[in-house]
Amino acid sequence: MATRGDREEDIWLSDEQLAKLARADDADRLHAPVPTRMVSNGEHMPIPQTAEQRQVEQRIEALADRVGTKLGIGRRRFLATTGGMAASFLAMNEVHGQFFSVDRAELYEADAAAPNAPPADLFVFDDQLHMVRSSQNGPHVFLAFVQGPSAASASNFKKNPFQPEGQLDELGRPWAVLDPKRAGVPITSESLHLSRFVQDVFFDSQVTVGLLSAATLGVFPPGDPNGRPPVSTTESQQVVNLTARQTAAVRNFVNRISGSQRLLAHGQLYPGVPNLEFMDRQIAENHPDSWKGYNIAYAAKADDDPASPMRRWRLDDEKVVYPTYELITRHKEQLERHPGFFNICIHKGFSPSPVDTPEMGNPTDIPKASRDWPHFNFIIYHACWGGMVPFAWSKPVLDDIVAERKYLEGVPNLPWLTQFGQTCGGLPNVVAEIGSTFANNVVTWPTVCAHMLGQLLKYFGEDRIVFGSDCVFNGSPQWQIEALWRFQIPEEMRRRFGYPELTPTAKRKILGLNSARLYKMRGEAGSEGGVYRPLPRDYENRIPTPLKSLLEYPGLPQDKLALARREYLAAGAQPSHTRYGWVHMG
Numbered sequence: 007m008a009t010r011g012d013r014e015e016d017i018w019l020s021d022e023q024l025a026k027l028a029r030a031d032d033a034d035r036l037h038a039p040v041p042t043r044m045v046s047n048g049e050h051m052p053i054p055q056t057a058e059q060r061q062v063e064q065r066i067e068a069l070a071d072r073v074g075t076k077l078g079i080g081r082r083r084f085l086a087t088t089g090g091m092a093a094s095f096l097a098m099n100e101v102h103g104q105f106f107s108v109d110r111a112e113l114y115e116a117d118a119a120a121p122n123a124p125p126a127d128l129f130v131f132d133d134q135l136h137m138v139r140s141s142q143n144g145p146h147v148f149l150a151f152v153q154g155p156s157a158a159s160a161s162n163f164k165k166n167p168f169q170p171e172g173q174l175d176e177l178g179r180p181w182a183v184l185d186p187k188r189a190g191v192p193i194t195s196e197s198l199h200l201s202r203f204v205q206d207v208f209f210d211s212q213v214t215v216g217l218l219s220a221a222t223l224g225v226f227p228p229g230d231p232n233g234r235p236p237v238s239t240t241e242s243q244q245v246v247n248l249t250a251r252q253t254a255a256v257r258n259f260v261n262r263i264s265g266s267q268r269l270l271a272h273g274q275l276y277p278g279v280p281n282l283e284f285m286d287r288q289i290a291e292n293h294p295d296s297w298k299g300y301n302i303a304y305a306a307k308a309d310d311d312p313a314s315p316m317r318r319w320r321l322d323d324e325k326v327v328y329p330t331y332e333l334i335t336r337h338k339e340q341l342e343r344h345p346g347f348f349n350i351c352i353h354k355g356f357s358p359s360p361v362d363t364p365e366m367g368n369p370t371d372i373p374k375a376s377r378d379w380p381h382f383n384f385i386i387y388h389a390c391w392g393g394m395v396p397f398a399w400s401k402p403v404l405d406d407i408v409a410e411r412k413y414l415e416g417v418p419n420l421p422w423l424t425q426f427g428q429t430c431g432g433l434p435n436v437v438a439e440i441g442s443t444f445a446n447n448v449v450t451w452p453t454v455c456a457h458m459l460g461q462l463l464k465y466f467g468e469d470r471i472v473f474g475s476d477c478v479f480n481g482s483p484q485w486q487i488e489a490l491w492r493f494q495i496p497e498e499m500r501r502r503f504g505y506p507e508l509t510p511t512a513k514r515k516i517l518g519l520n521s522a523r524l525y526k527m528r529g530e531a532g533s534e535g536g537v538y539r540p541l542p543r544d545y546e547n548r549i550p551t552p553l554k555s556l557l558e559y560p561g562l563p564q565d566k567l568a569l570a571r572r573e574y575l576a577a578g579a580q581p582s583h584t585r586y587g588w589v590h591m592g
Contacts, residue, residue: 037583038066038085040094040485044446056401056450058101065097073113086580088116088123091488098452105452106492124212124491128514131521132483133217133351134387134441134474135269136247137203137256203478204260208268210581211484214518215527217270217474218257219298220248221353222305235304235315239276239284242305242316250274254292270525272351275299277319277327278307285330289337295525296349296385297334301365302357318365321352321375321384331379345526348382355388355422355443367393369426376433383524384436385472386426389462391443393422404451417464417503418457431465437524438462440516441474448489456495460505468512472521482581490517 036042042063043055055063067081070093074084084090092112099106111118207213224245225233236242243249248256250273257271273294276284288294299305306319308326319326331350340347354367364371369390376384403420406412412419415428423443430436440462447455462471473490475483495508506512521527 036063036067036070036085037082038063038094039091039581039583040098040489041449041480042066044450045480053450059450061101062094062097065100066093069093069097069113077114083580085583088119089113091123091485092119094485095489095492098449102452103496105456105494105496106489107494108492122492124487124517128212128487128491129518129522130211130213130483130487131215131217131473131518131525131527132207132213132475132477133219133385133439133472133521134476135203135207135216135218135483136220136476136479137218206478206482208264210482212487213483215268215270215522217272217295217521218248218253219272219351220246220250220253220274221298222246222274222276222300222303225304235317237313237315238307239281242276246274250288250292250294254294257295267527270295270346272296272298274305275330275350276305276307276316277323277330278316279326279329280307280310281305282329282333285333289334289340293340293344294347295344296346296351298351298353298387300353301371302353302367320364320371322364322371322378327375328378331382335379335381346524349385349524350379350382351385351387351439353387354426355391355393357393362393368422369430372426372430372436373433376430376436380435382435384433385439385524386430386436387439387441387474388443389438389440389458390422390426391420391447391458393425401451404454407453407457417461420454420458420461423458424461427461427465431467431470436466437470437472437520438466439472439474442476442480444473444490445476445480445486448486448493452493455493456499457503457505459493459508460495460499460503463506463508463512464504468506468509468515469520471516472524473517481583484581485583487517 042059044052066085070081070084070090073089073093074081077084077089085093089112092108092110095106095108096110096113099108107122109118109122112122207216222242224236224242224247226236226241226245227233236245253271253274257269260269261267271292271294273285273288273292273296275297277299301319301321304316304318306323306326307316308314321327334348334350337347354369357367362368367390369386372384372386376382403418407418414424417424419425426438440458443458444455447458473486475486477483477486480486491513493508495505499505500507
């Protein structure tokens with residue numbers, strides 16, 4: 007049984023850890039465009055702000071005050087401009103070294119950012135979005151987002167759009183908010199609301215298409231620090247951050263109001279024969295666009311005993327997991343309307359415990375599963391980063407790089423990530439996803455980040471790396487899009503370790519085109535007939551041309567969200583740079 011604060015039993019933060027943390031939106035005094043400390047979504051313990059990050063923060067503040075005064079605007083307003091974004095990257099270059107393409111002229115003139123900033127026609131597919139957060143301990147309270155009147159009032163609904171009146175929810179409860187104090191509250195930083203998600207993702211960033219994800223994590227009963235693993239999907243759905251049905255409902259809502267396919271939804275992987283009924287129900291009712299699983303989660307049911315706890319699992323378990331793969335395969339009819347249905351997205355990395363097993367995140371179970379199920383794409387989230395490194399603490403890794411020790415086949419050994427690249431990079435149906443791995447390292451250890459991207463390019467190539475932001479825990483995804491587009495792997499590092507160059511073409515693929523291929527994104531013909539067409543097979547060769555956006559997603563510039571965003575920007579709207587995860591106050 008789990009004990010209070012036991013990280014072995016639950017990946018979510020314990021009470022003892024939360025006592026050391028603060029909400030990122032409460033603790034952020036500067037509101038810089040790029041965060042100046044590690045932000046956690048609750049799946050890992052963030053580290054305290056480093057000395058270098060404090061220097062970056064101080065440098066951004068000084069630049070904002072000096073340039074803002076010259077421009078006749080305040081610090082907060084300046085930081086919401088393109089000049090504020092440039093100030094962040096200039097400060098990071100001064101402290102960490104020259105990793106980002108940025109010119110000082112960008113501080114004063116928006117047009118000066120054009121050569122370095124993400125282009126206007128960039129197609130961005132963010133494959134790791136989370137729309138919820140909470141000021142309370144534990145993921146169970148996230149359910150209030152789609153159950154209570156706070157969600158309705160924040161979205162200007164008179165009644166809950168996800169739950170018909172008089173109908174009980176999945177937990178057997180009527181339409182009600184879990185925390186009565188939130189009922190009817192206005193939109194604030196402490197509210198849980200869909201409108202903020204839409205603004206952060208689709209208005210304040212260049213995200214074109216997003217994939218809404220939810221975690222099968224948590225112990226039962228909800229919020230009990232001495233809880234136990236769930237014994238069934240019914241119990242598990244009470245402690246997840248968003249239920250399977252709610253995830254699909256949010257997708258359907260966003261696509262309905264946009265008049266276009268702007269949001270996809272994960273189904274939740276619960277392996278094991280006793281869980282097949284729930285998996286089948288997800289397919290019939292929710293029509294997932296792909297699947298999300300957590301080896302580290304208590305989500306697999308190995309026997310028919312209703313009282314036995316669910317357990318962790320590995321991808322190549324023929325008895326427990328393969329029947330689930332068989333079920334998904336039998337429903338290949340879903341591919342017609344949900345082409346990514348055979349995409350198996352797996353959380354590996356950010357392990358809460360230094361245990362070197364596939365259940366905790368080691369990639370040794372990937373090769374057999376990928377070979378046994380060649381029609382699946384195994385998209386490995388976080389690229390296995392952080393194995394055997396408590397809470398993804400990269401300082402020892404940086405020390406090893408500087409001291410030129412702990413190499414694995416000629417490159418610095420990034421825990422689990424290097425092993426993942428060297429053992430799985432040659433498997434054609436395995437893809438590396440960089441959510442949080444990029445975000446945390448790029449603002450804390452850019453040198454480690456350069457090796458991470460270099461190794462993924464070296465072993466997987468630019469066609470099998472995909473972007474996810476883990477937002478809105480990290481605020482709007484825009485700062486990550488900016489950081490990745492501007493980031494460069496130093497030439498000397500590339501020459502020494504054989505890392506490919508991170509070219510604009512590679513960045514376009516990573517930021518969107520690779521996922522567009524994996525999900526076979528269709529485009530609207532718009533005025534040409536209003537029908538959907540598949541992406542041209544040679545779209546990668548057309549990346550540099552202005553015609554690219556028309557070929558990749560022809561109708562998107564004219565959908566309702568795009569039109570609304572243009573009006574929003576024309577009205578002078580400015581991003582808030584609010585982040586919703588946890589930061590360490592040490």
